[in-house]
Amino acid sequence: MxxxxxxxxxxxxxxxxxxxxxxxxxxxxxxxxxxxxxxxxxxxxxxxxxxxxxxxxxxxxxxxxxxxxxxxxxxxxxxxxxxxxxxxxxxxxxxxxxxxxxxxxxxxxxxxxxxxxxxxxxxxxxxxxxxxxxxxxxxxxxxxxxxxxxxxxxxxxxxxxxxxxxxxxxxxxxxLWPKFDDPAVGNKLALTGAISDVVYHADDVVVFALDYFKQFYPNQLRKTYQATDADLEQSSPELIMILTKRLGFKEDYDRFCIKFINDARQGKLGRFTLDPVPAEAKGND
Ligand SMILES: Nc1nc2c(ncn2[C@@H]2O[C@H](COP(=O)(O)OP(=O)(O)OP(=O)(O)O)[C@@H](O)[C@H]2O)c(=O)[nH]1
Ligand SMILES: [Mg+2]
Incomplete structure (x- = not known):
């Protein structure tokens, strides 16, 4: 692309x-x-x-x-x-x-x-x-x-x-070209596949994504990668190391990151939305 x-x-x-x-x-x-x-x-x-x-x-x-x-x-x-x-x-x-x-x-x-x-x-x-x-x-x-x-x-x-x-x-x-001054936007577009694989670092994207999933979709991490409660309390870089080992990829963190991105893009991590809804639209939930 x-x-x-x-x-x-x-x-x-x-x-x-x-x-x-x-x-x-x-x-x-x-x-x-x-x-x-x-x-x-x-x-x-x-x-x-x-x-x-x-x-x-x-x-x-x-x-x-x-x-x-x-x-x-x-x-x-x-x-x-x-x-x-x-x-x-x-x-x-x-x-x-x-x-x-x-x-x-x-x-x-x-x-x-x-x-x-x-x-x-x-x-x-x-x-x-x-x-x-x-x-x-x-x-x-x-x-x-x-x-x-x-x-x-x-x-x-x-x-x-x-x-x-x-x-x-x-x-x-x-x-159209994606527009992002904000690196978070770049990470979101990479995770959903709108920007080319050559312009982002998989580990940055996955650290960003794990931060977000831990907060909003922890069950999807439990379900897809058998993450435990203790795992989910770790920092995202630590969590990458833990899950890489759990999947049998030893110390090949890149391999895990690429798998994570593919899983997210293919819907294997369940449904997710990465742009938080502005407070005024949330009503009373
Ligand atoms: N799950 C899901 N996949 C979709 C949907 N619409 C498109 N896709 C898939 O998303 C991928 C990209 O779709 P395209 O229609 O090629 O997207 P595009 O905007 O024309 O992409 P470019 O021409 O590269 O800019 C394809 O694998 C589609 O099958 C949808 O509503 N749901
Ligand atoms: Mg097209």
């Missing part, structure tokens, strides 16, 4: 997205439900020039369900419409078109008033790497319905995919 946030890449991606955005009514920003805040790219708001955004919390099947709901509430308070999705199952995908229609209700009503009977919504997907952009696009095209052909102004080979009679999506998603 190429690293998306080198200045050259950033400038190019930014320009491309900006051009395509002129052609759409709405932006579908896909984020990973396990890191709904850390996988957002704030740049999209600027590039979007006030285009409406529908935030899609994908991979909701791998996230902490309660926290996903609380995040949706949080976004709502911030004036952002968000929905949770599991792109691997088709059942909820029609929600995308339905909610897009709600967001664009005024615009669609104006078009109808002008005599356009079945106004079409045009959308594009954007998101940081690995959040499920391609999966969503493929799933939206139930039967690989034929593309509707090039339109003027669209980059060469850029085509509209017809999700329904009234909903079209650009066939190529915009890849």
């Amino acid at each position: 190429t690293i998306q946030w080198y200045p050259g890449h950033m400038a190019k991606a930014q320009k491309q997205i900006k051009e395509r955005l002129k052609l759409v009514d709405i932006i579908l920003e896909i984020v990973d439900a396990r890191v709904p805040e850390s996988s957002i790219n704030p740049m999209i708001q600027e590039l979007g020039q006030n285009k409406p955004v529908l935030l899609i919390l994908n991979k909701a099947d791998m996230a902490d369900a309660q926290k996903t709901q609380q995040w949706i509430e949080t976004f709502k308070k911030r004036g952002i419409t968000a929905i949770a999705l599991d792109a691997q199952h088709k059942a909820k995908l029609p929600m995308i078109e339905k909610v897009a229609q709600e967001i664009l209700a005024d615009k669609l009503a104006k078009k109808r008033a002008k005599g356009i009977r079945n106004p079409v919504i045009r959308a594009m997907c954007v998101g940081v790497p690995n959040v499920g952009k391609s999966t969503i696009l493929n799933r939206l095209m139930h039967k690989n319905i034929a593309v509707t052909g090039n339109r003027p102004g669209v980059t060469k080979n850029q085509q509209w995919l017809k999700a329904s009679e009234r909903f079209e999506v650009l066939d190529t998603p915009g890849v």
